[in-house]
Amino acid sequence: AQTVTQSQPEMSVQEAETVTLSCTYxxxxxxxxxxWYKQPPSRQMILVIRQEAYKQQNATENRFSVNFxxxxxxxxxxxxxxxxxxxxxxxxxxxxxxxxxxxxxAGTKLIIKP
Amino acid sequence: GAGVSQTPSNKVTExxxxxxxxxxxxxxxxxxxxxxxSLGQGPEFLIYFQGTGAAxxxxxxxxxxxxVRPEGSVSTLKIQRxxxxxxxxxxxxSSPWTGGATDTQYFGPGTRLTVL
Numbered sequence: 001a002q003t004v005t006q007s008q009p010e011m012s013v014q015e016a017e018t019v020t021l022s023c024t025y026x027x028x029x030x031x032x033x034x035x036w037y038k039q040p041p042s043r044q045m046i047l048v049i050r051q052e053a054y055k056q057q058n059a060t061e062n063r064f065s066v067n068f069x070x071x072x073x074x075x076x077x078x079x080x081x082x083x084x085x086x087x088x089x090x091x092x093x094x095x096x097x098x099x100x101x102x103x104x105x106a107g108t109k110l111i112i113k114p
Numbered sequence: 115g116a117g118v119s120q121t122p123s124n125k126v127t128e129x130x131x132x133x134x135x136x137x138x139x140x141x142x143x144x145x146x147x148x149x150x151x152s153l154g155q156g157p158e159f160l161i162y163f164q165g166t167g168a169a170x171x172x173x174x175x176x177x178x179x180x181x182v183r184p185e186g187s188v189s190t191l192k193i194q195r196x197x198x199x200x201x202x203x204x205x206x207x208s209s210p211w212t213g214g215a216t217d218t219q220y221f222g223p224g225t226r227l228t229v230l
Contacts, residue, residue: 004156043223043224101159102157102159102219105156106155107154107156
């Protein structure tokens, strides 16, 4: 069975700083997909960034980038120039290529301080 | 266009009662998913619909839980004989069907269910 682990329950940084959120996963699959979702207090999950396991290049979306280490089964999220609006819960999620279930970590609460 | 909507936003019920939670997906999205998020945890998959049929209901915890999507659009999650352990946020998501696992799942704001 696949598992996703987020070892940082909470993180706090000053506005404009860079912050990295950690995620590790366990799977025997060779092809799969990894995601970072943001959940603000409104509860609505919002996709931040996605990575296909067969792609060696790390995904980037504006201020958000990932460090995908397939051999180490690590998938960290880096947020550059953090903004107050980045304050939220961040969830790492895994999806096997053969089905459509998202398997989620427990989340990291990120607080951006002014 | 409009996103995924869920009603009610909050539902308080008593142990043993029956509840229905509604999800209205993004127009044109053929795939629909239900997840349950307990306090302090990540969501857990419950069921996935492709059109009107439940393509994967392996995440439903027991036979008290049932979901329908009769016309391939709106879905209702039904919980019978509610228990206090059913208290959670129930999230619904939809995605367009492109035939690949790279479909982005778009989430609604969830229904917070509290069983007293």
